[in-house]
Amino acid sequence: MSTVPVKYHFASDNTSGVCPEAWQAMAEANAGYQPSYGADALTQQACETFRQFFETDCEVFFVFNGTAANSLSLATLCQSYNSVICSDVSHVETDECGAPEFFSNGSKLLLAKSSLGKLDPADVERLITHRTDLHYPRPRALSLSQSTELGTTYRPDEITALCQIAKKHGLHVHMDGARFFNALAALGTTPAEITWKAGVDVLCCGGTKLGMAVTEAVVFFNRDLARDFEYRCKQAGQLCSKMRFISAQWLQMLGNETWRKHATHGNTLASKLADGLRSLPDVDILYPVDANAVFASLPDSIKVGLKERGWMFYSFIGGGSRLMCSWATTEADVEAFLADAAAYS
Amino acid sequence: MSTVPVKYHFASDNTSGVCPEAWQAMAEANAGYQPSYGADALTQQACETFRQFFETDCEVFFVFNGTAANSLSLATLCQSYNSVICSDVSHVETDECGAPEFFSNGSKLLLAKSSLGKLDPADVERLITHRTDLHYPRPRALSLSQSTELGTTYRPDEITALCQIAKKHGLHVHMDGARFFNALAALGTTPAEITWKAGVDVLCCGGTKLGMAVTEAVVFFNRDLARDFEYRCKQAGQLCSKMRFISAQWLQMLGNETWRKHATHGNTLASKLADGLRSLPDVDILYPVDANAVFASLPDSIKVGLKERGWMFYSFIGGGSRLMCSWATTEADVEAFLADAAAYS
Amino acid sequence: MSTVPVKYHFASDNTSGVCPEAWQAMAEANAGYQPSYGADALTQQACETFRQFFETDCEVFFVFNGTAANSLSLATLCQSYNSVICSDVSHVETDECGAPEFFSNGSKLLLAKSSLGKLDPADVERLITHRTDLHYPRPRALSLSQSTELGTTYRPDEITALCQIAKKHGLHVHMDGARFFNALAALGTTPAEITWKAGVDVLCCGGTKLGMAVTEAVVFFNRDLARDFEYRCKQAGQLCSKMRFISAQWLQMLGNETWRKHATHGNTLASKLADGLRSLPDVDILYPVDANAVFASLPDSIKVGLKERGWMFYSFIGGGSRLMCSWATTEADVEAFLADAAAYS
C-alpha cells in the first residue's frame, strides 16, 4: 500500500518558509561584524521605518515569536493582580499554553463573548464592571486580534468603540496582530487608522505569518508604557544577539510595500478558495473571508476524502475546518485542493 | 574631522554573522511546506544527530538563545524555593538580567568562589551545606560553564569531581555551554566525556557563538528531567513555529564536523592573538587561553590607542580586556589588531 | 433620620469571631517561651492529632488563610505550564483574585460545568482530554470543594468517581475544604472516607470559618507531594513564627470533637433558616442545604426590606441571596431574620 505524503499547504500560514525578499535582506545583512543586541545601524533604521509606517513616534522592539510578543506586552500593561479582557476565541486564551499568565506572574484572562471572532462591546463593558471587589483581579487591559482568529477584521470604528470603553474604565488596549498585515491589506486603511488613531496602546505586529523568519515586532504607540521594555525582553530570553537578521527583514518588508504584496496575495487566494468551496454542495463558509483564513463547514465525505489525499488542516477553533493561505500559496495549490474536494463532494 | 568606524571584530563572538555552512543549510530548508513547531522531518533528524553525537539517548529541544536555554533548564531543575550554585563570574549571574530568577519564579543564585573561572569544589560544598534551615533556599542545582566566562576549560576529571559533590547532596548538574564546542575542540575529548559521562544532567549547547542563527539546544542526558519540557518552552515563548530553519543548521553543524572546523578556528586565532599580545611590553594574558577568549591586561596607552583606531572591546568581567574570536575572525583581523596594539605600545 | 446598624450575622461565616474553645486554647498557649516556626511541642501534637483524625500518616502544614492553602497546594501539584480543572463556581476561580495563577507562576484554571455546585464528571473528563497539543496547558490537578460554594456536599462515591477520572489521566486531586467540617458533620462519614480513601491527594482544611483565628491546614495524604512544602510556605510568607497559637487551636478543635459541635450547630441553624424562608410565599431555596449555607431566591420586597432593617448579605454567586451560618449564629439571630423577612413578605 502506498502512502500519500501529507500536504501542509493550508494547515497554517506558518507551514510555508521565508519569502524571497526577506531572505534576500537577511543574506545581505550577513556580512562583516555588527554590534550585538540591536545596537547596529540596521536595527535603528528598521525602527525608524516603523515610525514612518505608522506616522507616529512609536517605540519598537523585536522579539522571536507571537507568544512572547503578546505575553510580554500584556505583562507590561498589567500587574499580577490585574486581568485582561479578551475574546473567548482569542489566541492568547486558546493557544499559548498559559504564556500570558506566566509572563505576568498571574494575570487572569477574562473571556468576553464574541461575534464572528470580534469582541462584543457590551459584554466587554459588563466584564469590566461586574466585579469591583478585591477578590477578583482588576481589569487593566483589553486585548483584541486583528485580523481575528476567525479570519474577520475589525473596521476602524469598531476598534475605536472598543478602545473608548477600555479607556473609560482605565484599561490599556493591546492588539494581537499576528496577521495584522492581512487585515491592513484587506481594510485599505492606513496603518495608523486601525491602531493608535483608534486608541490602541500597543500592537504585536506579526512577521512570521507574513513570510519572515523568527520575528514579531512589539510597537508601543503609548510610549510611557514602553519604559524599560528592553529589560523585560532581555530577562525573558527575547533579546536577539544577532539582531541584524531580524531588522533587515523588517526594513525590507515595511520599507518597500513588500508586506502589501504578500498579505494581499494570501487574502486573494483565501477568497478564491472560499469561492470554490462555496460552490460545492453542502459546504458552508462560516465567517466572512476578510483576510487569509477560510473556515468551512465540510461534509464528512469531503473531510475524509481530503485527508485521504494528504491534505492536513485543523478544526480546533471556530467550529469548522480552518484553511490558511500565505505568501507561498499558489493558484495551483488552491485549484488542487478544490479539485480534490470536488471529487469527494 | 574624520571618524574611524567602530570595529566589532573582537567585541564578542556574536558580532559575526552566520557561517556559510549554516546559511546553506537554512537556504536548502526554505522549500515547500513543512509542519510547524518541530513536527517536521528535519527536526527529528537533528535530534537524532544529537543522540549520535553524544552517544546516548538524550532528549533535545531547540530554543532561541542562551538566556532562555539556561533559564528554562534551571527552572526545570529547581522549584522557586530552591537555589542554584554557580560561579561568581558565571553568565547566569552577571549577564542575564535576572532571567534565571524570572523563569524559575524566584530561585536564588548562590555564588561560589572560582579560580580561573572554574568553580572551587570546596566552596561549592560549603555553600551546599552551610545552611540547612528552611529560611534559606535549598540548593538543588549546580551550574558550571564550559568553556568558562574567562576562556578556560574544565577537564573531564574536574567536571566529574564537581558532579560528585552535587550528586552527593541531591543536586542536579547544569552546564552552560554557550561556547561548548570551543571547549570540546580544545579538550580533544568525546562530547560524552565532558557531559553525561562526567555527571552532567542537562547541557545548554550554544549555536549562536559557533556561527549559527538564533538557536541554542537544550540537551537532557537525564531524561526524567525532560518531562514536559516542550510545554515549558511553548509557555515561555521559546517554541519556534518555523523550526526547520533551526534544525537544518544543527543537522549541518553536528553531522559534518562543521562544529569542529569553526570552533578550532576560533580557538586557534585566539591563541595567536594572545601570543602576539604577550610579546608586547607591559601586556599580561590573565588566564590560560583554552578556548576562543583572550583576557589581557593592557597598558592605558594601548587601550586608548586601540580605541582611537576603532577597536571595540569590553572589560566588565575578569579584570582585564576581553577579546573574542569566532568562526569569522581572520588572520588579517588578528594581525591588524596586533599591529595597532604594537603601535601604541 | 436614624440609621439602622448593619447586621453582618449572615453575610459570611467569617463575620463571627473566635469560638470559646479555640480562644481558650490560645490563651493557654500564651505562656513562656517556645521555639518559633513550628518547632514547638504543640505543633507536633497538633500534626499528630491530624494523623489520628484522618487515620493515616499524612503530612500537615498550617498556613494563614484559605487563599494561601489552596494556592500553595495547587502550585505543588502543578508546574506553570499545567492546568487545574475546577468548577465554574469554585472559589479558586471566582474569589481569589488570581492567587492560584500567581503562586503557580501561571497555571491556568479550566472551568468544568457543575450541577448544584458539584463538578460534572463527564465535563471534567472532556476538559482533560479535549486538547492534548502543547499549545494548551496540560491538566495536572482536579480541584473540588467540600462543602461546595453552593452549600451542597459530595457523597463519598461522588468523590471517588471524580478521583478515578483524575487518576486515570494522571491528575492529582485537591480538595478545597474551607468548610470541610461542615460537610463532614453533615455527611456522617469518617474524615478518611471523604478524603484519601476516595482518592484525594491534598486537603485544604478550613479553620477560620469553623471558628478559629487565622489558620487553615494543608493536609497531604499523598506524602510524596509534600516534599519541601515547608520551604514553599516559608518563601510564600506563610510560615508563622509564633506557631503555637495556631497549633493550640487545632489541637483543641480536632482533639475534642469541638469541630463537630460547631459545624453541626452551623448546619442545623442553616437548615432552620432555610425551613423558615421556604415557608414564606414566593421564596425558593435554590440548592439542598447540606451544610451551613442557604441560597434563597427572595422577592424584591423582602430583599429591600431586609436591607432596610440592616441585614447584609451577598448575591454574587449561585444566582440568589446567600445566607451563611456559623458557630456563633444563634436561634435568636435566625428568628429575628425570619421575622424581618416575614414582615416584608
Place this chain on the structure above:
Amino acid sequence: MSTVPVKYHFASDNTSGVCPEAWQAMAEANAGYQPSYGADALTQQACETFRQFFETDCEVFFVFNGTAANSLSLATLCQSYNSVICSDVSHVETDECGAPEFFSNGSKLLLAKSSLGKLDPADVERLITHRTDLHYPRPRALSLSQSTELGTTYRPDEITALCQIAKKHGLHVHMDGARFFNALAALGTTPAEITWKAGVDVLCCGGTKLGMAVTEAVVFFNRDLARDFEYRCKQAGQLCSKMRFISAQWLQMLGNETWRKHATHGNTLASKLADGLRSLPDVDILYPVDANAVFASLPDSIKVGLKERGWMFYSFIGGGSRLMCSWATTEADVEAFLADAAAYS
C-alpha cells in the same frame, strides 16, 4: 540521665508570646459580628492611628508576617527586571528563602557592603551605577533595616544620606522595620524623623517581635506606590478575613504608647545583658547594643556550658552569638543567663 529543658528565652524575640495589652485588645474585639477583610471600624481606626503616629497621610495595610510585608512592598517598588540594593547581612537576603525574588517574579538582590550592619553609602552608589547595560537588572529599590540585623540603629542623618543617594538615581526606599519600635525607642526621635522625613517611601512595621500576634503593617508614605496594594495582598494570600483581631492590637499598641513600654523594656534588658557579659573575661560585645539584640563573642567554654544548661541561641549571622530580648524578658531571665555564663567563664 536527666535532660535539661531547652530555654528559648534569648533565641529570638519571637519565642515569647503575646503581650497582655495586645491580648486584651484581641479579647475585646472578639464580640459579635464584624464585616470581613478589613471593612470593620477597628481597622479604619487602626489605620487612622498610624497616620497620627507618623504625622502624615500614609496608606496602611496589615499582613501576616515580615516575609510577606517586605516581599510584597519590594514587589511593588520593582518590576521583575529590576534589582534591590540591600546589605549583605540583610534579612531579605539571608533569611527569607528567596521570598523577595518569588513575590517580585525575579527581582535580584544586589548586596552592598555594610559596617556594623549599616549600609555603606559609597558601596550603595557604586552598586547602583556600576552597570547600566540591559544585561544586568536595573536597580529600583534600596532596602535598609531599622534596627539592623546586628542590633544597631541608623540615625536620621544616616537614613537621609542613603535616601538621597537612592533618589538621585531614581530608586525608591524600603525600610525593613521588623524591629522598628526598638529602634524608635532607642533613638528618641519622632517616628516621622526616621521614616518619611528622611526619605523612606515604604516601611514594614513589625508587630510580632514587639509582642503581637501574627501581624506586620506595611506603611506607604509615598501614596502613589500604594495603588492597588490591597489587590496585591489579596492575591498573595495576605488578606486576613477576621481583620479585627489584627487591627485591635495595633490600635492598642500605637494608640497608648504601649509600643514604647515594650520596646524600651527589651532594649534595656539587652543593654543589661551586654553589660553583664562584657564584664566576663574573654567575652566581647561585637556591636553597639542600640536596640534589643546582643552579639557576643563567647569563649567555647561558655558556649558549651550555656548549652549544657539548656540555653539556646544562634550564631548564623554577625560572627558571634546572638541574644535577643523582648517584651517578655525579665530581669530574672537576664540574671540567670549571666550567672550560668559566669559559671563557665
